[in-house]
Amino acid sequence: MRESGKVSILGLGAIAIAGMIVASFVFAKDEPANVGVRFMDALARHDVDTLTSLSRTGESDPAAVEKEKKRLHDAWDFCVNTAAKHFLFTWRITSATATSENHATVTVMETKAGPSAYEQKYELSLEKEGGKWVVDVGAISRDMFPALPSN
Numbered sequence: 369m370r371e372s373g374k375v376s377i378l379g380l381g382a383i384a385i386a387g388m389i390v391a392s393f394v395f396a397k398d399e400p401a402n403v404g405v406r407f408m409d410a411l412a413r414h415d416v417d418t419l420t421s422l423s424r425t426g427e428s429d430p431a432a433v434e435k436e437k438k439r440l441h442d443a444w445d446f447c448v449n450t451a452a453k454h455f456l457f458t459w460r461i462t463s464a465t466a467t468s469e470n471h472a473t474v475t476v477m478e479t480k481a482g483p484s485a486y487e488q489k490y491e492l493s494l495e496k497e498g499g500k501w502v503v504d505v506g507a508i509s510r511d512m513f514p515a516l517p518s519n
Contacts, residue, residue, distance in 0.1 A: 400494045401464035403501040404474030407492065408459045411513060414448035416441060424495055424502040426519060440505075443517030451515030456481035462489075470496040478512060488512075 403422060410418035423444070425436040459478045466472040474492040479485050493507035506519030 400472035416444045419444045424504045447515045
């Protein structure tokens, strides 16, 4: 029997756990491995906006960055929604190595859907751009995914 005004310990525990989970996502560092996971997840789900935000522009002028982001958005849209609309694969990150303060490599094992599927190793080259890790799409092997945007 419950008394008026008393709070369940289980209820408080559930709220505390939910708070910790939210905090872990909010305060998670933008490490190369995390960026690699977000990029591959966006690629698998055909998430054009996330792919665009995680792609290297190579520009420093704000106007040029916006122009390049628009071009990349259109290129990613064509890539995932037209050229590779039915391309299915599974993936897993096997390692992430920072080669310097501004460069890193994330190793991905990808298996394309099909009857004779096998795992293939690919690398994502990451660079810091504006203080954030982004993927150099031009450095990705064209065998990994159809019609990848070019730099």
